[in-house]
Amino acid sequence: MSDADIIQGLQKDLGAKALELTNPDRRRIFLKVAPADLVAAVTLLRDRYDCAHLATISGVDKGETFEILYHFASRAANINVRTEVPKAAPRVATICPVIPGAILYERELQDMFGLVVDGIPDARPLVTPDDWPAGNFPLRKDWKYERPEEKIPGGKP
Amino acid sequence: MAALRTLLSILVYPGILFLFFYSTFCEWFDRKAYARLQNRMGPTHTGRFGLLQPIADFVKLLSKEDVVPDAADRQMFNALPVVGLAIVSTAALLLPVWNFDLAVPSLTSFSGDIIVLLYLLSLPTLVMFLAAWSSTNLFSTVGGARVLTMLFGYEVPLFLSVLSPAILANSWRLAEIAAFYQRRPLLILPNLLGFFVAVVAVQAKLERTPFDIPHAETEIVGGTFTEYSGKKLALFRLMLDVELVVSSGLLATVFLAGFPGGALLGFLQFVVKTLFVIFLLALLRALTSRIRIDQVVTFAWRVLAPLAVLQLLVVILLKGFLK
Amino acid sequence: MKFQIPIGPQHPALKEPISLRMTVEGEVIRDADIRLGYNHRGLEKLAEEKSFLQDIYLTERICGICSHSHATCFVQGVEKLMELAPPKRGMYIRYLVSELERVHSHLLWLGVAGHEAGFDSFFMYTWRDREIVMDLLEMISGNRVHYAINTIGGVRRDLDEGQKAKILEGTATLRARSEYYFHIGASEPSFVARIAGVGRLTKEQAETLCAVGPTARASGITRDVRKEDPYAVYDEMDFEVGTADSCDVLGRVVVRVKELLESYKIIEQIVRKLPEGPIVVKAPRKAKPGEVVSRYEAPRGENIHYIKSNGSEKPERLKVRAPTLANYPATVEMLRNGFIADIPLIFAAIDPCICCAERAVTLVDVRSGEEAIVRLSDLRRRAAERGPNAVLKRNAPWPL
Numbered sequence: 001m002s003d004a005d006i007i008q009g010l011q012k013d014l015g016a017k018a019l020e021l022t023n024p025d026r027r028r029i030f031l032k033v034a035p036a037d038l039v040a041a042v043t044l045l046r047d048r049y050d051c052a053h054l055a056t057i058s059g060v061d062k063g064e065t066f067e068i069l070y071h072f073a074s075r076a077a078n079i080n081v082r083t084e085v086p087k088a089a090p091r092v093a094t095i096c097p098v099i100p101g102a103i104l105y106e107r108e109l110q111d112m113f114g115l116v117v118d119g120i121p122d123a124r125p126l127v128t129p130d131d132w133p134a135g136n137f138p139l140r141k142d143w144k145y146e147r148p149e150e151k152i153p154g155g156k157p
Numbered sequence: 158m159a160a161l162r163t164l165l166s167i168l169v170y171p172g173i174l175f176l177f178f179y180s181t182f183c184e185w186f187d188r189k190a191y192a193r194l195q196n197r198m199g200p201t202h203t204g205r206f207g208l209l210q211p212i213a214d215f216v217k218l219l220s221k222e223d224v225v226p227d228a229a230d231r232q233m234f235n236a237l238p239v240v241g242l243a244i245v246s247t248a249a250l251l252l253p254v255w256n257f258d259l260a261v262p263s264l265t266s267f268s269g270d271i272i273v274l275l276y277l278l279s280l281p282t283l284v285m286f287l288a289a290w291s292s293t294n295l296f297s298t299v300g301g302a303r304v305l306t307m308l309f310g311y312e313v314p315l316f317l318s319v320l321s322p323a324i325l326a327n328s329w330r331l332a333e334i335a336a337f338y339q340r341r342p343l344l345i346l347p348n349l350l351g352f353f354v355a356v357v358a359v360q361a362k363l364e365r366t367p368f369d370i371p372h373a374e375t376e377i378v379g380g381t382f383t384e385y386s387g388k389k390l391a392l393f394r395l396m397l398d399v400e401l402v403v404s405s406g407l408l409a410t411v412f413l414a415g416f417p418g419g420a421l422l423g424f425l426q427f428v429v430k431t432l433f434v435i436f437l438l439a440l441l442r443a444l445t446s447r448i449r450i451d452q453v454v455t456f457a458w459r460v461l462a463p464l465a466v467l468q469l470l471v472v473i474l475l476k477g478f479l480k
Numbered sequence: 481m482k483f484q485i486p487i488g489p490q491h492p493a494l495k496e497p498i499s500l501r502m503t504v505e506g507e508v509i510r511d512a513d514i515r516l517g518y519n520h521r522g523l524e525k526l527a528e529e530k531s532f533l534q535d536i537y538l539t540e541r542i543c544g545i546c547s548h549s550h551a552t553c554f555v556q557g558v559e560k561l562m563e564l565a566p567p568k569r570g571m572y573i574r575y576l577v578s579e580l581e582r583v584h585s586h587l588l589w590l591g592v593a594g595h596e597a598g599f600d601s602f603f604m605y606t607w608r609d610r611e612i613v614m615d616l617l618e619m620i621s622g623n624r625v626h627y628a629i630n631t632i633g634g635v636r637r638d639l640d641e642g643q644k645a646k647i648l649e650g651t652a653t654l655r656a657r658s659e660y661y662f663h664i665g666a667s668e669p670s671f672v673a674r675i676a677g678v679g680r681l682t683k684e685q686a687e688t689l690c691a692v693g694p695t696a697r698a699s700g701i702t703r704d705v706r707k708e709d710p711y712a713v714y715d716e717m718d719f720e721v722g723t724a725d726s727c728d729v730l731g732r733v734v735v736r737v738k739e740l741l742e743s744y745k746i747i748e749q750i751v752r753k754l755p756e757g758p759i760v761v762k763a764p765r766k767a768k769p770g771e772v773v774s775r776y777e778a779p780r781g782e783n784i785h786y787i788k789s790n791g792s793e794k795p796e797r798l799k800v801r802a803p804t805l806a807n808y809p810a811t812v813e814m815l816r817n818g819f820i821a822d823i824p825l826i827f828a829a830i831d832p833c834i835c836c837a838e839r840a841v842t843l844v845d846v847r848s849g850e851e852a853i854v855r856l857s858d859l860r861r862r863a864a865e866r867g868p869n870a871v872l873k874r875n876a877p878w879p880l
Contacts, residue, residue, distance in 0.1 A: 025560065027709060028773055053703070054690050055775070056801035058786045071773055071784060075708050078773055101690030101809050105801075112524075138525055145525070195604035366598065367670065446670040447598025 001076040003029060006049065013044055027077040035083045035092055042070065042081065042095045050074040054095075057105035059113045061141045066090055066113055070102075085115070094119040112139040176249055180398035181211035186432055187401070187439045194443035211398070215391050223387030226293060233291040238385070238392035241284040245399040248277035252406040253332040254416055254427050268330045271323055274407055275316060278362070281400055282308050285381045288393070292384040300380025303370055303450055307361055310457030311368075315358035317465035318351035321472045322411045331407075335415020345414060347475055351468035352412040354461050356434070359404045360441050361453065363397065367445040368453055405434035512815040527798040532558050532632060532767060535795065539785075540626055542800065545588060547626045548581045549778035550785075550800065555630045556711060557774030557787040561767040562632065570634030570759040571712050576647075576750045577620060577629050579743045583654065584613040585779035586736045586743075589831050590661065593733060596828050597674040602664065609657050616650050619643055634760030644751050655744045662737050675729040679814040679826035682727055691810035692803050693781020694739065695830050697723045698731030705777040716753075717746050729829040766793045778803055780831045804830065 001009075003023050010018055010031060017040070020032035033041045045051035051072035060067040062084075070081040085092055092109075094117045095102050106117045107126035114137035117123075125132070137143060166172055185200060185208055192199025200207025225234055250265050251274045257266035282304055289301025323329060325344060326337035338345055361368040382393055409415070409430035416426040448456070523542060527535050540551040552574060559566060566574075587610040594602030614624045621627035621637060629635050665671065681691065686699040696703060704721040706714040722738025724731035767789040776783045781803030790796040807830040814826050 024770070025772070030771075052687050052690075055782060055784045056786070056799065056806075058797070058799035060788060060797045069786065071786065073709070073775070073782070075703075078709065078775070080773060099690065100688050101806070104805060104808060138522060145522070195601050196608050197604060366600070369598075443601050445599075446594075446602070446668065446674065448670050 003027065003077055006077055006079070009049070013048065014041060017041065029077050029079045030082060031079060032082050032084075035085055038081070038083050039093050039095055039098060043098050045072055045074075045079060045081070046098055049079065050076065051079055052099070054099045054102050054105070057102065057109060059109050059115065059139065061113065061139060063087075063141065066115060068092055068109065068115070070095070090115045091118055093117070094121075096121055111137070113137050114140065171250055171252070171254065173246060176246055176399050176402065177395070178212075180395065180402045181215065182208065183402050183405070183431065183435055184211040184398045187435050187442075190436055190439035191443050194440065215395060218391035218394070219388050221387040221390075223389060224384070226384050228293040229384065230291040230293070233287060234384075235389070237284055237288045237291065238389040238396065241281055241288075241396040242392050242399065244277055244280045244284065245396055245403055248274055248403045249399060249406070251277075251331065252403065252427075253335055253410060254423060257332045259332055259336060262330070266330060266332045268328070268333075271319070271329055271331050271334070271411070274331070274403075275319060278400070278404060278407070279308070279312060281396060282362070284396075288385070289381040292381075294384050297381055297383045300383070304364070304381060306450055307364075307368060307370070307453055310454040311358040311361035311461070314354050314457060314461035314465040315362065317462070318354040318358065318468055319407065319411055321351045321465075321468045322348045324469070325472045325476055327476075331410050332415070335410050335417070338414035339417045342414060344475075345412065347471055348412055348468070350464060350471070352408070354465050354468065355408055355412065356437050356441070357461060358457075359408065360438055361457070362404065363401055363438070365438065366442045367448045369447060370450050370453065401435065401438075402431060405431040405438070408434050509815050509818050512812045524798055524800065527795060529794065531765070531793045532795060535798065536630055536632070537628070539798075539800070540628065540630075542802065544625050545585050546581065546778045546780060546783075546802075548577055548629070549776055549783050550802070551628075551630045552578060553774050553776035553778075553783050553785045554787070554798070555632055556776065557772040557785050558632050558767060559763075560772045560774070561770050561787060561789050562764055563768070564633050564761055564763055566634040566761055567758045568755045569638075569757045570761075572750050572754050573620075573635045573637075573639055573759060574630060575713050576639075576747060577617065577627055577635075579747045579750070580613055580617055580620075580647075581627075582779045583740060583743050583747075584610055584617070585831075586740050587613065589736060589779075589828075590733070592828055593675070593729075593825075594671070596825050597671055599668070599671050602661070602668075602671070605657075606661065609654055612650050612654055616647055619646060631760060632763035634758070636760070638759050639754065644754065647751050648748060651744050651747050655741065658737060658740045658744070662741075665733055665737065672730065675733065675825065676726070678729045679732075679818065679829050680728050681810055681814050685813050686727075686810060689809040689813060690806055691781075692806045693778070693831075694732050694735040695781065695807050695810060697721065697735045699727040700725045705775050705782050709775055711774075711776065713750070717749050719746050729825055732829045766791060767795075780804055781806060 003026065006029055007021055007023055010021060010029075014031075014033070014037075017033055017037040018031055019034065020030070022030045024030065031041070042051075051074045053073045055071040055073050055078075058069045058071065060069070065084045065086050067082055067084050072079045072081065083092065090113070092115060094106055096106065096119070103120070103122060104126060106120050107122065107124065109115045110117055110120070110123065111125045111128050114135075128136075128138075138145075168174060188210070189199040189207065200210035203210040203213045225231060251270050253266055257263060262268060285304050286301040289297040289304070292298070322338070323334050325348070326334040328334055328337065364370075382390060385393060406427070409427070413430050413433070416423040416430065418426060523538060527538055530538060536551050536555060539554040540547045542550045587606045591603040591606040591610070594600070594606065617627060618624050620639065620643060621629045629637055681695070681699050683699045683701060686696045686701055691699070691701075692703075700723055702721050702723050705711075706719075707721050719742045722735045722742060724734040724738075726734070769789055769791045771786070771788040774785045774787065776785075783803055784801045786797070786799040787795055788797040811826065811830055818826060
């Protein structure tokens with residue numbers, strides 16, 4: 001399946017749901033959907049476009065919104081699905097029922113950006129330590145690192 | 158005079174000092190052979206050819222901090238290394254190098270001393286188990302349990318295979334067995350099967366690959382010695398080295414016709430023959446991978462014990478034939 | 481049977497971070513949970529504050545063994561953003577180092593697998609051969625690890641005829657030795673019995689859990705980024721993707737040895753076909769606004785970098801997903817219904833990149849809820865103690 005075929009197929013199957021469909025480079029396809037259509041689009045990709053393999057999920061802080069990219073790899077091309085959620089209401093649906101391997105990436109989104117993934121099977125933080133102060137989301141653009149006061153367990157106060 | 162002689166005998170030769178130097182030399186030889194088989198250098202820098210490396214390790218361990226766990230049985234924990242070393246050193250006295258007179262049985266060479274030697278060689282296993290038990294660390298206890306489980310595997314083949322040449326030689330005295338095979342060297346050949354069974358069983362007794370399950374890691378010597386450190390660990394390691402010397406000495410006496418030739422030549426033969434056995438043990442260590450505990454026991458009972466019994470059968474038939 | 485290991489007097493809980501938490505019933509693992517983050521260095525945040533050129537050095541230090549993979553994946557992406565076409569000779573040299581790194585990494589892993597299984601002689605031999613590769617890499621780049629040979633637009637050092645001859649010579653020696661290891665792996669019964677049947681991951685599980693690299697290829701999934709998404713010079717090279725069907729640790733050993741042999745082929749082709757010309761093309765300081773997805777086949781699997789630029793000289797966002805992270809859900813699945821004694825071997829079989837450190841494992845008894853922490857080295861010791869499944873492993877066939 002060439003890139004053009006994939007784009008035609010996606011346009012036909014998704015219709016209006018595909019807000020934006022670009023092919024910036026050979027084998028790279030970027031598809032934008034609304035957050036409500038995310039799970040449907042992912043299911044379609046998995047079933048009809050050989051996208052069972054999710055490479056990773058990236059989050060980007062764009063100031064007013066969060067952009068979440070789901071990078072899928074089919075044998076024909078890399079299809080990247082993006083969706084945008086406002087920072088004021090950072091919620092996105094989980095795709096774990098469709099792609100079980102997405103769990104760790106979604107947990108990382110929760111840790112690093114403060115996104116809330118609805119319906120995630122396991123909501124524990126992934127990469128932040130146990131004593132991480134709540135409300136600190138490192139990958140947000142407005143989060144600056146301040147070195148915390150060094151406390152030695154059992155040492156001098 | 159006799160008291161002085163005995164004291165010299167205990168402290169110098171064939172006592173502590175001789176055993177210390179000779180066993181560390183054997184450890185060096187084993188480590189060097191193992192390393193060369195793996196295309197490595199082995200001990201190289203300490204002393205010429207790295208000969209002083211085991212002694213350096215011993216001295217270093219002596220200087221380390223000695224930690225005794227709170228919950229451990231203090232007296233047993235402290236006494237066991239010394240007891241273990243004493244046991245194997247006593248066993249070394251029984252090797253017939255040149256401190257015996259064939260005609261006159263003495264304290265170090267008497268009828269039945271092969272049985273005493275085998276008995277003294279199984280005691281270190283018990284010592285290791287007690288060391289593990291008294292550590293009250295569950296990891297050591299598991300290691301100790303594994304040590305005993307292995308004992309059930311290799312002890313019977315070892316006994317059977319070592320006793321076969323004794324039966325052929327018609328004697329229970331190590332010196333006489335050696336003398337018998339010196340007179341009729343061709344009779345060493347029927348005992349070769351027993352020799353190989355004994356080598357494998359000794360490898361299991363010394364807990365070396367492929368039978369090193371009780372302390373399976375090279376990073377942390379776990380198992381029975383987990384809680385030991387400093388002087389006690391140094392003594393335990395020395396005990397293992399001396400056990401190596403005694404076991405290879407036993408095999409050399411019984412299977413390779415002992416150490417004839419008087420003082421100097423006999424001693425030289427002792428060195429050469431024990432080093433040959435140690436070389437076989439190092440070869441076995443380098444060529445195989447670790448096997449599991451249940452496989453040790455099944456291997457011992459399905460392969461080693463029948464071979465040892467076969468050896469015994471061969472010896473009995475040969476004995477009848479020779480008469 | 482209740483399973484309890486008390487916290488030892490050395491209090492490993494205070495020294496080592498908890499990374500695996502398993503619910504056990506007797507000797508069987510019912511569930512496993514991965515806790516990450518103790519090696520998290522915040523590199524993605526840091527990358528936003530450094531320029532593209534400085535970020536090459538940052539990405540290279542994500543890992544020691546696959547340092548070149550991360551740097552190359554990043555540089556590939558940035559070159560696309562800046563619309564640069566590096567010269568052929570530079571590309572060839574860059575991917576020559578990639579293949580040498582793959583050889584080095586697989587030899588290292590074979591040694592580690594041998595050591596975990598108790599086969600120390602195998603460990604010593606493979607690491608001796610690794611020295612040949614490291615000498616070659618030192619000759620090319622000046623370093624044994626962290627080769628620092630990439631720059632935006634090409635590579636920093638050139639190859640001459642003498643070096644090319646040495647590389648071919650080294651590859652020939654290594655090929656003979658790797659074939660010997662293939663043979664040992666097939667015919668050493670204690671080694672095969674130890675690793676066959678351990679860590680099963682069926683093909684369907686590997687697909688749904690998005691496993692990558694040799695872990696997936698050992699379950700029969702023929703996916704290799706070099707073949708399906710050929711980047712740079714790989715569409716000009718003739719090689720095959722190594723797979724195995726046994727879905728266990730033995731299959732992973734087979735796959736990695738096959739990859740070793742294929743890498744030697746690729747290295748020889750690269751060196752023989754090395755074109756003349758410059759090795760680098762000048763790169764601008766700023767990248768045009770845009771985004772790029774860059775994929776690379778690291779020794780451990782698929783490495784993916786997503787780079788977004790906003791027209792300045794610093795990236796807007798760099799997202800790195802190392803292959804080991806993708807294999808963690810698959811590891812959890814492999815551990816389920818496995819034996820506690822197999823934990824070290826299964827974990828080593830995915831070739832964890834941030835490894836070598838001691839890790840503690842927490843075991844939770846499913847009935848009593850009691851927890852106990854045990855060290856990985858002690859687990860390895862227990863790995864010699866097998867249960868009734870020993871028969872299963874002894875009779876497993878060699879998947880050639």
